[in-house]
Amino acid sequence: MNSPHTTTEDFEWTDKFILGYRPMDDMHQEFVEVVSKMLQASDKELAGALDEFAQHAKVHFDLENQLMEETQFPPRDCHIDEHAAVMKSVTEVIALVREGQFEIGRSLIAELVHWFPSHTDHLDSALAHWMCKRSLGGKPVVLRRNLKLR
Numbered sequence: 001m002n003s004p005h006t007t008t009e010d011f012e013w014t015d016k017f018i019l020g021y022r023p024m025d026d027m028h029q030e031f032v033e034v035v036s037k038m039l040q041a042s043d044k045e046l047a048g049a050l051d052e053f054a055q056h057a058k059v060h061f062d063l064e065n066q067l068m069e070e071t072q073f074p075p076r077d078c079h080i081d082e083h084a085a086v087m088k089s090v091t092e093v094i095a096l097v098r099e100g101q102f103e104i105g106r107s108l109i110a111e112l113v114h115w116f117p118s119h120t121d122h123l124d125s126a127l128a129h130w131m132c133k134r135s136l137g138g139k140p141v142v143l144r145r146n147l148k149l150r
């Protein structure tokens, strides 16, 4: 059966996700767009949507890993490990979805929807503060007014 919505929740951009460091905020808005697209995908479209997510995730995680390594961000190891764990699951799940195991793909998408807010709150926000502190000498002040970044 071709059911586009096996995950019940909609995943939308909210200004709660804004961290105040633009390169990461832009990347996070793209993350939300790509995940929303996966939530809408039919079974036939699912492997392609997961591929698109994998491409996004690689660029997204590479950017953050590079920022952490270049600036010697002290707690970088667990953050880099978490990115690697997500990439590993995505690669494994894409192979299973290609064999027709769509429910495993849907479960991964649901997990990503839950993973993102806590990863952003706990790990990405610390990196964004660190990056702003380095360039501006202070933590970013974020005024949240339901702004769309683009």
Ligand SMILES: [Fe+2]
Pocket (backbone or CB within 6 Å): 024, 027, 028, 060, 064, 124
């Ligand atoms: Fe991120």
Ligand SMILES: [Fe+2]
Pocket (backbone or CB within 6 Å): 064, 079, 083, 119, 123, 124
């Ligand atoms: Fe991250």
